[in-house]
Amino acid sequence: MSTLVATPIPNKTGSMRHLLPEFERMKARFPAGFESSLTLPCLRRIQQERGYVADEDIELLVEYLGVPRIRIEEVLSFYTQFRRKPIGRWHLQACRNVSCSMRGAERLIDLLQDRLGIRPGQTTPDGRFTLSTVECLGSCGTAPVVMVNDAYHDNVDAAKLDALLERLP
Amino acid sequence: MTGTKVIMTFPVTPTSHLLADYEARGGYGTLRKVLASMKPEDVTKEVTASGLLGHGGAAFPVGRKWQVVHLNDGQPHYLCANADEGEPGTFKDRWILENAPHLLLESMLIASYALQVRNAFVYIRGEFDLPYRRLAAAVEEAYAAGYFGERILGTEFSCDLVVYRGAGSYVCGEASALITSIEGKKGYPRNRPPRLTVRGLYQRPTVINNVETLANVTGILRDGAEAFRKIGTPKSPGTQLVSISGHVAKPGVYEVEYGYPVEKFLFDDCGGMLGGKPLKCIVPGGISTKVLTREDIAGLTYDHKAFEARGSQLGSGGMIAIAEGTCMVRLLQVMLRFYHHESCGQCTPCREGMGWLHRTIDRMVAGQGRPEDIDTLVRVSEANDGTTICGMGDAAGYATVGIIAKYRDEFEYFVANKRSKCGGRLEVDLASVGQAAYA
Numbered sequence: 004m005s006t007l008v009a010t011p012i013p014n015k016t017g018s019m020r021h022l023l024p025e026f027e028r029m030k031a032r033f034p035a036g037f038e039s040s041l042t043l044p045c046l047r048r049i050q051q052e053r054g055y056v057a058d059e060d061i062e063l064l065v066e067y068l069g070v071p072r073i074r075i076e077e078v079l080s081f082y083t084q085f086r087r088k089p090i091g092r093w094h095l096q097a098c099r100n101v102s103c104s105m106r107g108a109e110r111l112i113d114l115l116q117d118r119l120g121i122r123p124g125q126t127t128p129d130g131r132f133t134l135s136t137v138e139c140l141g142s143c144g145t146a147p148v149v150m151v152n153d154a155y156h157d158n159v160d161a162a163k164l165d166a167l168l169e170r171l172p
Numbered sequence: 173m174t175g176t177k178v179i180m181t182f183p184v185t186p187t188s189h190l191l192a193d194y195e196a197r198g199g200y201g202t203l204r205k206v207l208a209s210m211k212p213e214d215v216t217k218e219v220t221a222s223g224l225l226g227h228g229g230a231a232f233p234v235g236r237k238w239q240v241v242h243l244n245d246g247q248p249h250y251l252c253a254n255a256d257e258g259e260p261g262t263f264k265d266r267w268i269l270e271n272a273p274h275l276l277l278e279s280m281l282i283a284s285y286a287l288q289v290r291n292a293f294v295y296i297r298g299e300f301d302l303p304y305r306r307l308a309a310a311v312e313e314a315y316a317a318g319y320f321g322e323r324i325l326g327t328e329f330s331c332d333l334v335v336y337r338g339a340g341s342y343v344c345g346e347a348s349a350l351i352t353s354i355e356g357k358k359g360y361p362r363n364r365p366p367r368l369t370v371r372g373l374y375q376r377p378t379v380i381n382n383v384e385t386l387a388n389v390t391g392i393l394r395d396g397a398e399a400f401r402k403i404g405t406p407k408s409p410g411t412q413l414v415s416i417s418g419h420v421a422k423p424g425v426y427e428v429e430y431g432y433p434v435e436k437f438l439f440d441d442c443g444g445m446l447g448g449k450p451l452k453c454i455v456p457g458g459i460s461t462k463v464l465t466r467e468d469i470a471g472l473t474y475d476h477k478a479f480e481a482r483g484s485q486l487g488s489g490g491m492i493a494i495a496e497g498t499c500m501v502r503l504l505q506v507m508l509r510f511y512h513h514e515s516c517g518q519c520t521p522c523r524e525g526m527g528w529l530h531r532t533i534d535r536m537v538a539g540q541g542r543p544e545d546i547d548t549l550v551r552v553s554e555a556n557d558g559t560t561i562c563g564m565g566d567a568a569g570y571a572t573v574g575i576i577a578k579y580r581d582e583f584e585y586f587v588a589n590k591r592s593k594c595g596g597r598l599e600v601d602l603a604s605v606g607q608a609a610y611a
Contacts, residue, residue: 032332034291042356081358083340084298100260102417104598139260143417144424153301
């Protein structure tokens with residue numbers, strides 16, 4: 004089910020300290036004394052707000068959670084969804100795993116590269132699109148699937164793709 | 173129709189996932205009954221008697237897992253629902269999260285009561301957006317209605333629940349990696365023993381069950397273990413949500429009663445292959461299970477023993493149907509690229525082995541394959557088996573060995589002729605069956 008157009012990925016500077024009250028509310032439902040568990044939720048929330056995770060965000064969480072800096076760096080490099088740099092406003096993530104490939108994902112990814120003039124991992128010079136290829140998104144029954152920011156787009160073909168790209172400012 | 177249903181028992185409407193609709197279907201009535209009339213250990217006894225098996229892939233008996241937790245050991249216990257659905261081809265738990273989130277929550281409350289859990293978690297993969305929003309909204313509804321929090325429904329039982337979102341990691345679907353991730357670390361699997369039911373999350377006894385597994389608990393407590401046992405087969409009671417994809421005419425999620433004929437499922441319920449193409453083989457339950465050819469599935473029924481007898485497994489229920497004309501070398505290449513990408517890097521045999529397998533098959537597909545490469549793929553897979561902390565490296569090996577065992581001729585052809593026997597095709601060639609291609 005496509006629910007677009009969603010919100011573009013932000014690219015904000017400045018402190019994320021204003022999120023601390025939200026972090027406090029999250030903490031209430033965790034068992035007491037295990038603040039390190041908040042590492043992933045806090046990083047996700049910061050990335051949602053800023054568009055990526057900056058060095059100062061790491062400092063903020065070191066201070067707020069009392070977690071060693073290396074632990075946060077490890078988390079950021081281990082999980083593929085975390086970003087340390089700004090990306091385009093629209094992050095197109097095309098699945099290339101088995102079920103999607105069997106339903107045309109390879110041609111779709113070729114088409115995406117062709118339309119955007121970039122390769123996976125790159126951002127268009129105008130900062131509008133970033134293209135990634137990803138592994139199974141768990142939507143194999145409606146393959147091929149392309150994620151646009153948070154939203155899944157199912158059964159994507161050339162016509163749907165072109166209509167979609169046009170709707171993304 | 174695919175037999176008796178226990179999960180997909182209601183029509184999906186724009187409101188069927190909401191609390192009001194769930195309560196109108198009798199929702200949270202079983203929780204009330206359990207809290208009012210049963211002791212925690214009796215709940216576990218009922219689940220054990222039901223013979224419920226894990227639905228995440230390993231089919232471990234749920235009751236035996238729960239029994240390991242000692243109720244009066246003076247420690248906190250934890251419960252985690254594994255919603256990190258990432259096994260390629262699997263999208264069944266999503267159906268529950270999107271359409272029946274309260275069924276999962278009621279079941280988790282019953283399980284938390286049985287295991288004396290104060291803090292429960294749902295670990296959901298980071299990419300899932302709608303499933304997360306549906307589940308998170310359901311949690312808020314349930315809190316507001318007094319099903320979570322302090323002194324639930326006026327009893328002594330209290331329970332909190334956190335929906336914990338992953339951030340992109342296949343290996344975090346492995347139970348020990350999952351709890352390591354909840355602890356706020358990179359998701360490295362842990363060595364067993366100790367079992368997680370002895371020392372799990374925060375070093376305390378922890379039960380981790382798949383979403384679908386837990387979703388069965390409410391029905392078992394509502395209707396009793398005996399009624400549950402009447403569904404399915406004696407060794408595989410109940411049903412499986414089968415998510416089917418690939419070259420099948422009607423992909424989607426189907427609830428299949430154990431013991432149902434596989435051919436009837438594929439050719440009647442799922443409408444056969446796209447464009448009426450013949451079936452070549454199936455990946456039975458996620459790409460980590462060994463492929464079964466058209467001949468292998470003749471007369472096969474959908475249950476654990478029957479699949480094991482044919483040399484495979486039900487796995488996660490993520491079935492992929494593959495039509496004649498599909499290149500199995502290229503298909504394995506896609507799989508090995510995935511395993512290489514997802515190896516967490518903790519254990520040497522997997523970290524190095526996945527790269528080795530991936531590079532070998534890439535070379536083959538590039539037309540640079542050597543005759544010995546086929547045996548290298550098998551040898552690396554087999555040498556990897558059982559040498560790593562978690563089962564991911566083993567799984568890649570099963571997929572590799574399974575495909576080469578059944579389709580060795582395609583690999584030999586590829587090496588000898590520097591090209592695919594099937595035109596390198598992964599898609600169904602709809603033009604050849606007189607239908608317009610769809611893109």
